[in-house]
Each structure stands twice: as C-alpha cells, then as structure tokens.
Amino acid sequence: MNLNGKRVVVTGGGSGIGLAMALAFADEGAAVVITGRNQTKLAAAAAKHPNISSQVCDVADEAAVVALRDAMDADGGTDVLVNNAGIMHTFDVTQGFPLEKQLQEIDIDVSGPVRLVHHFLSGMLQRESVIVNVSSGLAYAPYAPAPVYSASKAFLHSYTQSLRAQLADTAVRVVELLPPVVDTELAADLDPSFPRISPEKLVAALLKGLKNNTDEITPGQSAQLKLMSRLAPGFLFQQMNKNAKR
Numbered sequence: 655m656n657l658n659g660k661r662v663v664v665t666g667g668g669s670g671i672g673l674a675m676a677l678a679f680a681d682e683g684a685a686v687v688i689t690g691r692n693q694t695k696l697a698a699a700a701a702k703h704p705n706i707s708s709q710v711c712d713v714a715d716e717a718a719v720v721a722l723r724d725a726m727d728a729d730g731g732t733d734v735l736v737n738n739a740g741i742m743h744t745f746d747v748t749q750g751f752p753l754e755k756q757l758q759e760i761d762i763d764v765s766g767p768v769r770l771v772h773h774f775l776s777g778m779l780q781r782e783s784v785i786v787n788v789s790s791g792l793a794y795a796p797y798a799p800a801p802v803y804s805a806s807k808a809f810l811h812s813y814t815q816s817l818r819a820q821l822a823d824t825a826v827r828v829v830e831l832l833p834p835v836v837d838t839e840l841a842a843d844l845d846p847s848f849p850r851i852s853p854e855k856l857v858a859a860l861l862k863g864l865k866n867n868t869d870e871i872t873p874g875q876s877a878q879l880k881l882m883s884r885l886a887p888g889f890l891f892q893q894m895n896k897n898a899k900r
C-alpha cells in the first residue's frame with residue numbers, strides 16, 4: 655500500500671511503538687493523527703513531524719472515540735486505522751491487585767479496538783482502507799505474570815481473524831501486527847531474558863508487511879512463537895514462564 659496522501663489514525667501514538675509508526679507513516683507522506691490521554695505528551699510528539707497532528711482521545715471513552723471519528727470524517731475520512739493503544743499490568747493474583755485496574759486493562763486493550771472499529775467502520779467501508787490491530791506475540795502463548803494482558807491479546811487476535819473474514823469482500827483490509835518484546839516503557843516489567851527489538855525495527859516490519867499484503871505480521875520472536883504454539887504449545891508455555899512464579 656502506498657501511504658502517500660493517506661489519512662491515518664494511530665491510537666496511543668504519543669510514545670513507544672505508536673510514535674515510531676506515526677513518524678514512519680508521516681515520512682511516507684501520510685497525514686497522521688495521533689491520539690492518547692495526555693495532551694502535553696501528544697503535542698510534544700506531534701511537533702516531531704509536520705505531517706503529524708494530535709487529538710486527545712481515551713479509547714475507553716466512547717464519546718471521545720465518536721468525536722475522533724467525526725473529526726476525521728470532517729477532514730476527509732480515514733484510510734488507515736491503527737489500534738495500537740494498550741496498557742499492561744503484571745501482578746500476582748494472590749496479592750489483591752485492584753480489580754478496577756484489571757477491568758481498565760480490558761476496557762483499553764479489548765474494548766478499545768472493538769469501540770474504534772464499531773465507530774470507524776461504516777466510513778472506512780466507503781473507501782479502500784486498512785485496519786491494523788496491534789496485538790502481541792503473547793496472543794500465541796500467555797505470559798502468566800500478565801494474565802489479563804495476555805488474554806486481552808488472545809482476544810484481539812481472534813477478533814481480528816473474524817473481522818478479516820467478514821470484511822474479505824469489502825474495501826477494508828484487516829492486518830494484525832503481533833510484536834515481540836519491543837523496547838518501550840510498556841516492556842519494562844517483562845522478563846529481562848526475553849530478546850527485545852527497537853520500535854523502529856518493528857515498524858520497518860509493519861511497513862514491509864503492508865506493502866506485501868501480509869495479513870499477520872510476526873516480526874522477530876513472534877514468528878517462532880506462532881510456529882511453536884502449533885508444534886509444542888505445552889513446551890512453549892513452560893519456556894515462556896520458566897522464570898514466572900507458579
């Protein structure tokens with residue numbers, strides 16, 4: 655896909671993977687709108703490239719999602735929707751980690767992409783467009799210290815497969831990016847023995863996948879996780895969680 659002149663939304667584009675994506679899309683000539691909850695952070699990120707603008711939008715806030723969709727429509731519509739915003743909590747279920755935080759994780763990581771797709775889809779069906787859902791290699795095998803996060807990414811993987819099947823004969827293409835561990839703030843709590851790649855390397859794989867019409871983009875370790883989840887799921891789970899408390 656040629657991104658030049660395309661209108662792109664990247665949720666959670668103020669930092670980490672989302673910002674690296676926004677910068678790469680902007681370099682390709684796209685007009686990119688980044689979103690997030692923190693206006694100051696978004697403004698600083700948007701200032702990095704003339705093709706990037708920002709709008710505050712919490713993906714857990716339906717009215718804010720509708721306002722984002724309306725602003726995009728007023729400016730000519732959405733060609734690419736990247737559901738990237740996400741949070742991860744690692745916690746021990748025996749230690750009373752607040753339920754409110756667990757449910758917030760679901761509201762952002764699971765309900766967020768569903769909310770965005772629900773409100774953006776009818777406009778996107780009117781044009782050649784792409785939905786990119788950012789799940790995780792953990793969709794293939796859970797990392798026990800992040801139980802809600804891992805389950806959320808498995809949900810997003812399954813949801814994306816169904817979405818792709820339902821939209822197969824429409825103008826909307828559905829792509830899933832399943833990152834391995836990427837060097838961002840979110841990954842700070844992950845097992846330090848997991849190999850990491852840079853956000854820029856991840857985004858290079860995404861751009862290549864978009865150009866090659868790849869449906870499931872599995873950079874780095876994620877390709878191995880996908881294969882191992884089919885060949886030896888029990889062994890994979892054990893390997894992933896060998897340093898985790900049981």
Ligand SMILES: NC(=O)c1ccc[n+]([C@@H]2O[C@H](COP(=O)([O-])OP(=O)(O)OC[C@H]3O[C@@H](n4cnc5c(N)ncnc54)[C@H](OP(=O)(O)O)[C@@H]3O)[C@@H](O)[C@H]2O)c1
Nearest residue numbers: 666669670671690691692712713739740790835836838840
């Ligand atoms: N890093 C990894 O190793 C890794 C691996 C696999 C998958 N992923 C996935 O990649 C995506 C990006 O992660 P990252 O590593 O770049 O994390 P990050 O550096 O923590 O960035 C996440 C971004 O999402 C935004 N965000 C969080 N909650 C939001 C909400 N409710 N509404 C809108 N924006 C929100 C944050 O901004 P505010 O807090 O200001 O809103 C932040 O800019 C996530 O979906 C994550 O699950 C990451």
